Amino acid sequence: AQKVTQAQTEISVVEKEDVTLDCVYETRDTTYYLFWYKQPPSGELVFLIRRNSFDEQNEISGRYSWNFQKSTSSFNFTITASQVVDSAVYFCALSEDTNAGKSTFGDGTTLTVKP
């Protein structure tokens, strides 16, 4: 069985602070995919990144960066110089299937960035 744990239920920071959202996963498969999604108050799910289990290279996209560590089964997400528009619920998800739409989601972390 697969499981995704986002231990941080809510995080509140002041604008321009850096913030890291934690994600720990469990799976028995050697091939799997990890995702991060953003859900703003409007409700839609915005895809942020996908990582496959064979690619441990960290990734940076603008103010966003992701740290994938297979040794600790973690896939953490850092926002640098946070902005108010980053306020949202962030979900980490795991797919053991090549069909990435079938995923197990963590409970989400609500990030509030205050001006």
Place this chain on the structure above:
Amino acid sequence: SAVISQKPSRDICQRGTSLTIQCQVDSQVTMMFWYRQQPGQSLTLIATANQGSEATYESGFVIDKFPISRPNLTFSTLTVSNMSPEDSSIYLCSGSENTEAFFGQGTRLTVV
């Protein structure tokens, strides 16, 4: 990636009635899925919508309550039947093509 148009975006329904949610994808996708997100909670997979055959339901979800259709590779519907206030949730459809996944905008359902 593909774009999914989901409608309605929100609805308020009377208990005991049914609501059908539609998702239209702008290109053919191999797989489509339906999720439920109860208030303040995470997304839970309801079922895999199979093209031309019966959907595959996850544990805790049954066809009588959540009938799903997928007549072709670009369209799917989910019906929430005989609704009760406990069905108040956001319902999202998802499409995937290999390792790409994309979601509709969600349907925010309130049952009164």
